[in-house]
Amino acid sequence: SCSMPPAAVPASPPRRQGPLPEDCAVFHCRGCWTVLGDSLQLCGQEPPGLSVLICFSQCLVGPAGNTFSLSPFSAYYLLSCRSCGLAVGFILYSSGSDLAYLRGLFCFFKDSIICYLLKNQMIIEASKVHFPAVTLKERIHKVR
Numbered sequence: 243s244c245s246m247p248p249a250a251v252p253a254s255p256p257r258r259q260g261p262l263p264e265d266c267a268v269f270h271c272r273g274c275w276t277v278l279g280d281s282l283q284l285c286g287q288e289p290p291g292l293s294v295l296i297c298f299s300q301c302l303v304g305p306a307g308n309t310f311s312l313s314p315f316s317a318y319y320l321l322s323c324r325s326c327g328l329a330v331g332f333i334l335y336s337s338g339s340d341l342a343y344l345r346g347l348f349c350f351f352k353d354s355i356i357c358y359l360l361k362n363q364m365i366i367e368a369s370k371v372h373f374p375a376v377t378l379k380e381r382i383h384k385v386r
Contacts, residue, residue, distance in 0.1 A: 273328035294349040
C-alpha cells in the first residue's frame, strides 16, 4: 500500500513587535466622536502640570490659526477638531528648555478626548486611562 506523507502544517507568520491591536485605544473628540488618533502614536509621558496625551501624529485635527501663550516664554498652535471645532490640543511652537522636548509633537488635552479601548470594547475618559510608560527616545528607536 502506498502511504502519503502527512500534510505539512503551514508556518504561522512571524508575530509583529509592539502592542497588539486589542491592547490599543482609539482617541475620539469629546464633542462629536470623530476619530483623532490612537495609542500607537503615543510617544512621551505627560509633563507635570499638563494633562495631555503626547503623540507623533494626528488624524482629523487642524490648527485653529491662532497662536497662544502657555507662559511668558512659550507659544503654541491650538488644535481643533475638523468636524466640530472643539479645541482638542496644541502643538508647541517655542518654549523654555523644560518643555523643549514637546516641540512639534501633538499634545491632546485629556479633558477633550474620549478613549475607546479595543480589548474591553469600553468607552472611557482619557483622564482615567493609564497608558504604559513610553519615552520619545524609545519610540524614535523603534521607528528607525
